[in-house]
Amino acid sequence: xxxxxxxxxxxxxxxxxxxxxxxxxxxxxxxxxxxxxxxxxxxxxxxxxxxxxxxxxxxxxxxxxxxxxxxxxxxxxxxxxxxxxxxxxxxxxxxxxxxxxxxxxxxxxxxxxxxxxxxxxxxxxxxxxxxxxxxxxxxxxxxxxxxxxxxxxxxxxxxxxxxxxxxxxxxxxxxxxxxxxxxxxxxxxxxxxxxxxxxxxxxxxxxxxxxxxxxxxxxxxxxxxxxxxxxxxxxxxxxxxxxxxxxxxxxxxxxxxxxxxxxxxxxxxx
Amino acid sequence: xxxxxxxxxxxxxxxxxxxxxxxxxxxxxxxxxxxxxxxxxxxxxxxxxxxxxxxxxxxxxxxxxxxxxxxxxxxxxxxxxxxxxxxxxxxxxxxxxxxxxxxxxxxxxxxxxxxxxxxxxxxxxxxxxxxxxxxxxxxxxxxxxxxxxxxxxxxxxxxxxxxxxxxxxxxxxxxxxxxxxxxxxxxxxxxxxxxxxxxxxxxxxxxxxxxxxxxxxxxxxxxxxxxxxxxxxxxxxxxxxxxxxxxxxxxxxxxxxxxxxxxxxxxxxxxxx
Numbered sequence: 001x002x003x004x005x006x007x008x009x010x011x012x013x014x015x016x017x018x019x020x021x022x023x024x025x026x027x028x029x030x031x032x033x034x035x036x037x038x039x040x041x042x043x044x045x046x047x048x049x050x051x052x053x054x055x056x057x058x059x060x061x062x063x064x065x066x067x068x069x070x071x072x073x074x075x076x077x078x079x080x081x082x083x084x085x086x087x088x089x090x091x092x093x094x095x096x097x098x099x100x101x102x103x104x105x106x107x108x109x110x111x112x113x114x115x116x117x118x119x120x121x122x123x124x125x126x127x128x129x130x131x132x133x134x135x136x137x138x139x140x141x142x143x144x145x146x147x148x149x150x151x152x153x154x155x156x157x158x159x160x161x162x163x164x165x166x167x168x169x170x171x172x173x174x175x176x177x178x179x180x181x182x183x184x185x186x187x188x189x190x191x192x193x194x195x196x197x198x199x200x201x202x203x204x205x206x207x208x209x210x211x212x213x214x215x216x217x218x219x220x221x222x223x224x225x226x227x228x229x230x231x232x233x234x235x236x237x238x239x240x241x242x243x244x245x246x247x248x249x250x251x252x253x254x255x256x257x258x259x260x261x262x263x264x265x266x267x268x269x270x
Numbered sequence: 271x272x273x274x275x276x277x278x279x280x281x282x283x284x285x286x287x288x289x290x291x292x293x294x295x296x297x298x299x300x301x302x303x304x305x306x307x308x309x310x311x312x313x314x315x316x317x318x319x320x321x322x323x324x325x326x327x328x329x330x331x332x333x334x335x336x337x338x339x340x341x342x343x344x345x346x347x348x349x350x351x352x353x354x355x356x357x358x359x360x361x362x363x364x365x366x367x368x369x370x371x372x373x374x375x376x377x378x379x380x381x382x383x384x385x386x387x388x389x390x391x392x393x394x395x396x397x398x399x400x401x402x403x404x405x406x407x408x409x410x411x412x413x414x415x416x417x418x419x420x421x422x423x424x425x426x427x428x429x430x431x432x433x434x435x436x437x438x439x440x441x442x443x444x445x446x447x448x449x450x451x452x453x454x455x456x457x458x459x460x461x462x463x464x465x466x467x468x469x470x471x472x473x474x475x476x477x478x479x480x481x482x483x484x485x486x487x488x489x490x491x492x493x494x495x496x497x498x499x500x501x502x503x504x505x506x507x508x509x510x511x512x513x514x515x516x517x518x519x520x521x522x523x524x525x526x527x528x529x530x531x532x533x534x535x536x537x538x539x540x541x542x543x
Contacts, residue, residue, distance in 0.1 A: 005383030012376040013369065085367025085421065088331040089384045090357040269294075269334035 006095060010103030020111045023068065027115025030060055035123050050123055050131035054138050057116070058217040061142045066210050067174050068108065069149025070156070074170035076100045077157015077261060084270045094262035097154060101258055104150050109143050116142065134220045141220070145213040148253035152209075155257035158265045181208040206249035216246045281308045282345065284358075284432050284463035285330060289339035292325050300325045300487045302339060307463040309431070312454060314474040315467040316519060317484035323467035324364055325487075327434045330465070331361040343432050357385075360430035362422050364437050364467075370410035374420055378405065385428030392427055399423045399449065414441035422453055426462075433457050435466035439473055451477060475515040483522045490526035498522065 014020065035053045080096060087096065116139050124132055153170050160166040185204055205211045219242075283306035292300040300322040307313045315323040328334040329341050332348045332355065341348040346355035368377060374396070382392035396405055399419045401412075409417055418441055426433055435454070439447040447470070454477050457464050468474055474481060475495055483491040483498065491501050495515065499505070502521040 002384050005380050009376050009380040013372060016371065016373070079369060083368060084328075084331075084333050084363045084365065085361070085425075086380070087333050088356060088359065088361035088363070088367075089381065090353045091384060092353055267335070270328075 002091060003095060003099070006091060006099035007102050007106075010099045011106055014103045014107035019072070020107050023108060024111035024114040027060075027064070027112060028118040030064075031057055031116055031119030032122055034060065035119055050120075050127070050129075050135040053119075053123055054131070054135050054220070055218065057119070058138065058214065061138075061145065061217070062210055062214055063178070065112070065142055065146050066149040066177055067171075069146050070153040070170040070174050071167055072104060072108070073101070073150040073153020073155075074157040074160070074166035075153075075163060076104055076150075077154040077159075078161060078163045078166045080154075080158055080265055081161055081268065081270055087270055093266040093268075097158065097262045097265050098258060101150055101154050101261075105143075105147050108146055108150070112142055112146060113139065137220050138217055141213050141216045144216075144247065144250040144254075145209060148209040148250050148257075151254045151257040151261070155261040155264070158261045158268070161268075177208055177210040181211055206245055209250050209253040212246040212249045212253075216243060216250075219243055283308050284344055285313075285434075285465055286342045286345075287326070287330065287339065288342075290326075290329055290336045290341050291338050292322075292329060292334065293337045298487055300329070300336075303489065305465075305482070307432070307465050309463055310458055310461045312458050312464040312466070312477050312479050314478035314481045315465065315484055316469070316471065316474055316481060317490070318523060320486070321484040322487040323484055324436050326484075327361070327436050327465065327467060328363075330432075331359065331363070331434055332356055333361075333363070358431040359434065360425040360427070360432070361434045362425040362436060362438055364440070366409060366417070366421070368409065371408050373406065373408050374401070374412070375405040377409075378424060381424045381427050385430075387428045392424075395423050395427060396420060415443055415446040418442055419446060419449060422450060426453060426457060431462060433462050433464045433466075435464070437468060438466055439468060439470045447473065471515040471519055483519065483526075485523050485526040488526070491522045 031053075034056045077097075077100075080100065083096060087093065120132070120135055120139075123135075152173065156169050156173065157166040160169055181204055188204075205215055285305070285307035287303050287305040289302045289304060290300065291298070291302040299320075303326065305313075305326070315321075315326060317323055325334070329336045330343065330348060332341075332352050335349060343355040344358040346358070348355045375393070378392045378396060379389055381387075382389045393402070393405060396402060399422075401416060401420050401423075404412060404416060404420075409420070412420065418438070422435070422438055425435070433454075435450075438450045438454075442450060451473060454464055454466065466477075478495075480492065480494055481498055482489055491498055493501065495518075498518050502518040502525075504518050504521065
């Protein structure tokens with residue numbers, strides 16, 4: 001009952017802002033725009049099928065979802081320090097952190113579902129339902145990535161304590177996750193002899209939630225050849241288990257930062 | 271024995287500090303303090319800004335951890351059994367303690383749920399303090415007085431055994447301040463142990479069974495108002511219409527700081543020079 005009450009309280013706060021409907025509308029518009037973007041040779045606008053649209057949408061997901069999750073999570077984490085009245089209620093500090101994370105996952109997850117779902121309905125009705133299940137799986141990957149990004153953001157917010165610093169660190173983390181590990185992988189490939197760094201590259205992929213989501217998303221549509229050197233290394237090392245390793249990695253990126261944020265907040269003076 | 275006030279009588283203390291102290295970086299906010307408040311007792315903390323009053327309340331509420339010593343509510347250690355201790359506790363912090371964008375009804379629902387009070391009863395409590403039609407407003411949309419009344423009503427909601435109030439009359443008009451006094455009196459009559467910090471010395475004189483005068487993290491003086499008057503060298507008369515509390519306070523604080531307690535107030539008849 002207490003956990004449910006806390007979730008309802010935080011969810012009410014999360015959905016009251018303008019961000020959630022803006023995020024939903026923005027994602028719906030961007031998804032539809034990508035779906036309608038293909039022009040035929042005759043110049044007639046046609047709707048692309050789920051597979052091609054999804055590979056394009058994946059790039060949008062990989063850029064926007066971590067940024068939003070990290071920044072909003074960081075702000076939510078900082079706000080934990082402003083909850084002196086709530087912290088004096090019979091609630092554990094860990095429950096307060098998890099409650100805020102869960103509320104934002106539900107609020108932004110619903111916006112993601114609305115945005116990508118609206119595009120999915122249009123694509124399905126105009127271009128057929130082939131690969132529709134894979135499209136749903138892509139939404140699942142986006143939700144996993146959102147969950148991990150919010151958890152990392154919360155940890156950043158709880159640990160840094162001030163809004164400006166937390167947002168700055170969150171944006172820095174986003175840049176590292178988006179391109180930093182890829183640069184490290186390219187550097188490793190350039191330095192090491194061919195075939196020597198397969199394990200290390202696989203670990204690098206699992207160690208980065210954005211890369212994990214990228215490899216999972218591309219794998220859904222048999223486009224994993226596009227996943228780059230880390231994706232190739234993962235296939236070579238783990239074979240068919242690679243996808244599950246990536247899902248486990250994303251889940252760990254949710255649980256780990258949440259545990260750290262809860263511990264840090266439990267020790268903090270408000 | 272460390273400075274502090276201990277409850278008299280055999281009844282166990284509802285609020286208890288044992289050698290609790292707190293340091294923020296290099297600054298000691300609170301020297302080791304023992305304090306007991308028993309059921310139905312009202313104890314006030316007075317002192318200048320930075321005296322350590324809020325630190326005492328925040329340690330007891332569990333929102334900051336003491337650097338040493340222990341704090342307990344109803345026999346439950348605030349650090350080791352935090353949730354159980356806070357189940358018996360109502361706390362009104364000096365600052366709002368929730369985002370100002372919070373809707374009053376949402377906060378009421380949360381407090382009601384964690385205190386196992388039906389939501390209808392909690393909303394009726396808001397109506398009792400004149401906020402029945404404001405439940406849909408955010409805290410930012412309420413006036414300072416309405417906000418303080420709402421937060422005090424929520425802090426005291428349910429069967430709390432200890433009530434910690436940090437400047438409960440702040441930003442309140444005369445009527446609002448009287449509501450706070452009434453709430454404290456009701457809490458006392460219910461058998462709740464009340465510990466409050468205030469700069470409103472007339473409230474302190476009217477409400478408190480015992481008073482701690484704090485200066486620079488230390489207890490400068492303690493006791494009932496007549497005991498403090500004696501400690502300050504201010505003569506005390508039962509027939510006085512109003513206690514010369516400001517004068518007592520000024521003398522005790524000045525003495526602790528080692529300076530002259532130059533009385534700037536108009537002295538009441540019978541005060542010591």
